[in-house]
Amino acid sequence: MKFAISPFAALVAATLALPAAAQTIFPIDRADILSGSHFDFKVEFPGIVDPATVTVTINGQDHAKVLGKPAELIAREDGKEVSSLLLRDVSITRPGAYTVTASDGVTTKSVKWNVYATPAKRAAKNVILFIGDGFSIAHRTAARILSKGLVEGKYNGKLAVDEMPYMALLSTAGTDSIITDSANAAHAYTTGHKSCVNALGVYCSRAASTLDHPKVETIASIAKRRGMAVGAVTNSEIEDATPAAMVAHTRRRSDFNDIVKMYYDSKIDVMMGGGSPNFLPKSTPGSKRNDETDYIEQFKQAGYALATTKTEMFAAADNAKTTKILGLYNTGNVDGALDLKFLKKGSVPKFPDQPDVVEEMEAAIKILSRNKNGFVLMVESARIDKYSHSMDQERAIYDAIMLDNAVRKAKEWAKANGNNTLILVTADHTHSVSLVGTVNDESKESELRNRVGVYEGAGFPNYPAPDADGYPNKVDVSRRLYMAFGSSPDYYETFAPHMDGEFVPAIKNAEGIMVANEKHKDIPGAVLRVGNLPNKGSRAANQGVHTGDDVLLTAMGPGAEKVHGQMENTALFRIITEALALAPQGKAAGK
Numbered sequence: 001m002k003f004a005i006s007p008f009a010a011l012v013a014a015t016l017a018l019p020a021a022a023q024t025i026f027p028i029d030r031a032d033i034l035s036g037s038h039f040d041f042k043v044e045f046p047g048i049v050d051p052a053t054v055t056v057t058i059n060g061q062d063h064a065k066v067l068g069k070p071a072e073l074i075a076r077e078d079g080k081e082v083s084s085l086l087l088r089d090v091s092i093t094r095p096g097a098y099t100v101t102a103s104d105g106v107t108t109k110s111v112k113w114n115v116y117a118t119p120a121k122r123a124a125k126n127v128i129l130f131i132g133d134g135f136s137i138a139h140r141t142a143a144r145i146l147s148k149g150l151v152e153g154k155y156n157g158k159l160a161v162d163e164m165p166y167m168a169l170l171s172t173a174g175t176d177s178i179i180t181d182s183a184n185a186a187h188a189y190t191t192g193h194k195s196c197v198n199a200l201g202v203y204c205s206r207a208a209s210t211l212d213h214p215k216v217e218t219i220a221s222i223a224k225r226r227g228m229a230v231g232a233v234t235n236s237e238i239e240d241a242t243p244a245a246m247v248a249h250t251r252r253r254s255d256f257n258d259i260v261k262m263y264y265d266s267k268i269d270v271m272m273g274g275g276s277p278n279f280l281p282k283s284t285p286g287s288k289r290n291d292e293t294d295y296i297e298q299f300k301q302a303g304y305a306l307a308t309t310k311t312e313m314f315a316a317a318d319n320a321k322t323t324k325i326l327g328l329y330n331t332g333n334v335d336g337a338l339d340l341k342f343l344k345k346g347s348v349p350k351f352p353d354q355p356d357v358v359e360e361m362e363a364a365i366k367i368l369s370r371n372k373n374g375f376v377l378m379v380e381s382a383r384i385d386k387y388s389h390s391m392d393q394e395r396a397i398y399d400a401i402m403l404d405n406a407v408r409k410a411k412e413w414a415k416a417n418g419n420n421t422l423i424l425v426t427a428d429h430t431h432s433v434s435l436v437g438t439v440n441d442e443s444k445e446s447e448l449r450n451r452v453g454v455y456e457g458a459g460f461p462n463y464p465a466p467d468a469d470g471y472p473n474k475v476d477v478s479r480r481l482y483m484a485f486g487s488s489p490d491y492y493e494t495f496a497p498h499m500d501g502e503f504v505p506a507i508k509n510a511e512g513i514m515v516a517n518e519k520h521k522d523i524p525g526a527v528l529r530v531g532n533l534p535n536k537g538s539r540a541a542n543q544g545v546h547t548g549d550d551v552l553l554t555a556m557g558p559g560a561e562k563v564h565g566q567m568e569n570t571a572l573f574r575i576i577t578e579a580l581a582l583a584p585q586g587k588a589a590g591k
C-alpha cells in the first residue's frame with residue numbers, strides 16, 4: 001500500500017522542515033570592513049543558551065584569537081529570554097576573507113566579512129564630501145535651468161558639479177528597507193556599513209537602549225586617529241542625521257542630547273549649523289536639554305571658538321590661531337538661500353546674520369587647512385530635502401544652486417592649493433520630483449491647471465538673468481518651472497511660489513486625520529490634490545517622502561577615478577579611505 005500524502009500533511013511537513021530561528025551576527029554578512037577600523041562584534045541567539053555548547057569561530061579559530069579577547073556572554077539580554085555574545089571595540093588588521101560561524105549547539109549560522117587594506121601611499125591630502133540632502137536629478141536640472149539658462153535647447157553654461165570627470169549611480173537601500181532616511185544613508189558614507197532607518201554609526205540589533213547597539217567606527221574617528229582635521233557643516237540643525245553621521249552612534253537619530261555629547265567626545269575640529277537649544281543647560285530659557293550640562297561652555301573650555309553669526313564666524317576663521325570652531329547660527333535650521341538672500345522670510349528676521357552653506361564651507365576650509373596632515377570635511381545642503389518634503393520647489397531649487405556654489409568654491413580652492421583634494425558630490429537619497437513643464441500666467445486660462453504647459457507648450461521659463469552666484473532675483477515670474485511631487489498628502493496645488501514662507505501642505509485635523517492645509521484653499525484656482533500617502537495612524541504623512549531611486553555621485557581629484565558605473569552607497573566610504581590610505585600599513589597591518 002502506498003502512502004497518500006494529504007495536502008494538510010504536506011503543509012505540516014513543510015512547516016517542520018523550516019529551520020529554527022538562527023543566530024544574528026554583527027557585522028552582517030558581506031560586510032566590507034576597513035582593516036584596523038573599530039567595531040563591536042555581537043551574536044544574538046534566538047533563545048537562552050548553555051555557555052558550554054556555544055562556539056564562535058572566525059576562519060575556524062576561536063574568535064578570541066582573531067579579535068584579541070573573548071566576547072562576554074550575556075545570559076539574558078535586557079532581562080529577556082535570549083542570550084547574546086558581545087565584544088566591543090575590536091578590529092582586524094590583516095586584510096582578507098573572514099568566515100564567522102556561531103553555534104549554540106543546535107543551530108549554526110555563518111557570515112562572511114571582507115577586510116580590506118588601502119594603498120600604502122595617500123593619493124589625496126584632503127577630502128570634501130558634499131551631500132545635497134534629497135538632491136535628485138530634477139533638482140540638478142532645475143538649478144542648471146535657473147542658473148545658466150538655455151537657448152535653442154542648449155545650456156549657456158554648466159554647473160560646477162557638471163564639470164567633474166567621474167560619475168556613478170549609488171544605490172541607497174538599507175538593511176531593513178528599499179527606502180532609506182538621512183540617518184542610515186549618511187551612515188553608509190561615514191562608516192562603509194549598511195544599516196537601517198533612523199540608525200547612525202550602529203547596526204540595528206535587538207538591544208533595548210538606543211545607545212547599546214553594535215557600533216561601527218566613523219570616518220571622523222579614523223581620520224582623527226591619523227592626526228587629520230575633521231569638520232561637518234550644514235544648514236540643518238547640527239544634531240540632524242546627516243552631519244551627526246560623522247560622530248554619532250545611536251539607533252535613534254532623534255537622540256539630539258546624546259548626539260551633542262558625541263560631538264563633544266569626538267573632538268572634531270569644525271562643526272557648524274543650527275540647533276543651539278540642545279547645547280544649553282536645562283535651566284537656560286529655550287534649552288532642549290534634560291540635564292544641566294552647558295555644552296557651549298564645555299566646547300569653549302576645550303579650546304573651540306564659538307560663532308553665533310556669520311560675522312563672528314569669519315572673524316574666528318580669519319584669526320590664524322583658530323583651529324577649532326563651534327558655529328551655531330540658529331535655534332532650528334539655518335534658513336535656505338531663497339529666504340536668506342531674497343525673500344527674508346522664515347527665521348531671517350530673527351537671525352539676520354546667518355551664513356549660508358557656501359560661507360560656512362569657506363570658513364571651515366580656512367580653519368581645517370591649518371592642519372598639515374590634511375582634512376576631511378562634510379558639507380551638507382540640507383534643506384533641498386526639507387523643502388522637497390514640504391513640496392516647496394523654489395526653495396529646494398535655490399538650495400541646489402547654493403550646493404553648486406559651494407562645489408565651485410571648493411574646486412577653486414583645491415586648484416589653488418596643490419590639487420590634492422578629493423571632491424565628492426552626492427545625495428543621500430532622492431525625492432519623487434520631476435520637471436513637468438512650466439506654468440504660464442500669460443495664458444488666458446482661468447483654471448490654474450490649464451496654465452500648465454507641457455511638451456512644446458512648456459517652452460522655456462522667463463526667470464531674470466541670474467546674479468553672480470547663479471540666483472535669479474525673482475521667482476514669481478510669469479512663466480515658471482513646474483516641478484511635480486509624486487508622493488504627497490492631500491494638499492492644495494497653487495501652481496505658484498510660496499512668497500510668504502515655506503509651504504505647509506497638510507495638517508492634522510481634530511480627528512487626527514492628515515488633511516490639506518486650508519490656508520491655500522481660497523487662492524483662486526487652487527486645486528485639491530488627493531494624496532497617495534497614509535493619512536492616519538502612526539505613518540500619517542503631512543508632507544512628501546523619500547524615494548528609493550539611485551542617486552548620482554560626481555567626483556574629481558585624486559582617488560575619484562574609482563567612481564564609475566553602479567555602486568552601493570557604502571562604496572563611497574571605501575573610496576575615501578583608499579584615497580587617504582587610512583588602513584594601518586606595514587607591520588601594523590598584520591603583514
Ligand SMILES: [Zn+2]
Pocket residue numbers: 134182385386389546
Ligand atoms: Zn528627508
